[in-house]
Amino acid sequence: MEVNSKKKEFIVAIQGERGSYSEVAATRLLGDKVTLRCCERFEEVFKLTAESDAQYCLIPLENSLSGSIHKNYDLLLRHKLKITREINLQIKHNLITMPGVSFKEISTVFSHPVALDQCDRFFEKFPGLVKRSAYDTSGSVKRIMEENLRDCAAIAGKQAAEYYGGNIVMKEIQDNKENFTRFVLLGRELETRKKADKTSIAFSFGNAAGALFKCLSVFALRDIDLTKIESRPIHGRPWEYLFYLDFLGNTGQESTLKALDHLRELTEFLEILGCYPRDASHEKKGM
Structure with missing residues (x-):
């Protein structure tokens, strides 16, 4: 499908x-x-x-x-x-209040913990504001609107303000503008689109000298570009790890098929997580 x-x-x-x-x-x-x-x-x-x-x-x-x-x-x-x-x-955080509320009336700011952390400089500039964690950025806007919290604000995207009728009192207060x-x-199904040019996999291997190097070499030998590698602990097996890997290529390409076949010979577990069109926007050139 x-x-x-x-x-x-x-x-x-x-x-x-x-x-x-x-x-x-x-x-x-x-x-x-x-x-x-x-x-x-x-x-x-x-x-x-x-x-x-x-x-x-x-x-x-x-x-x-x-x-x-x-x-x-x-x-x-x-x-x-x-x-x-x-x-x-691109993530652009805004300070949002109820309509008619001015900045000087705000004492508490709600948002998701990550959003709060990404606005550290804002809180350093206004140390009197109290941070309160919430499960969601837009849910914070919903809360202050529904509960009529006139001394509170939320940090969220402009779309949250538009949806709940909030007022943006400060725009783009995040520390770093390059926030994506x-x-x-x-x-539920593996979908391989014609324009798919990125593949994600997960794999694990036995603990042996040079094992990870050998696994990654199957891609280097075929000039396949790796875009991300992430390791996660394997539950129930202390100090053993599962690796998540993204690379450029379609599972229908000969070089990709050979790389994956080679990788199967070196691993205990290998799962294809998806083959899909990559979003190349906002990528740093020359990498």
């Missing part, structure tokens, strides 16, 4: 409320005809998709500043979902 956003409407599970960065990423990938299933926890998002209550889910895998979201790597393999698309979304989150669209 191949995603075609022009022909049908999709039920997509996301973590967070309406107006979230996840919703923006979903609509950019699939268009406006998306029915969202909003969940509080990532575990719920994966479960809805794995149990066919949603056709797809869209989750963040990594941020250009804070790094990988390790829990989602673990959940991806546990629920046996496959990556079908990706998008790199890589979102992936997950489904």
Whole structure:
């Protein structure tokens, strides 16, 4: 099955409320005809998709500043979902209040812990503001609007302010303007699109001298470009690791097939997590 956003409407599970960065990423990938299933926890998002209550889910895998979201790597393999698309979304944090509230009235700021951390310089400039963690950026806007919290603000994207009718009192307060989150669209089946040029895999191997070097050499020998490698502990096997790897190539290409066949000979476990079109926007040139 191949995603075609022009022909049908999709039920997509996301973590967070309406107006979230996840919703923006979903609509950019699939268009406006998306029915969202909003969940509080990532575990719920994966479960809805794995149990066919949603056709797809869209989750963040990594941020250009804070790094990988390790829990989602673990959940991806546990629920046996496959990556079908990706998008790199620029994150712009704004300070949002109820309409008519001025900055000097604010005493407390709600947001997701990562968003709060990414606005450290803002809080250094205004040390009197109290930070309060929440499970979601857009959910923080929803809360201050629904509970009429006139002495509170939320940090979220402009789409959250638009959806809940909030007022942006300060724009783009994040420390670093080069702030991007890589979102992936997950489904239950492996979808290999004609324009797919990126593949994600997971593998593990026995503890032996030079084992990782040998595994990575299967790609170097065939001039296959690796774009990411991530290790995660294997539960129940202390100090042993599972590796997640992204590389440029389609699983239908001869060089990719040979590399994967070679890798199978060197590993105890190998799983293809997806073959999909890469989002080359916002990539640093010359890497």
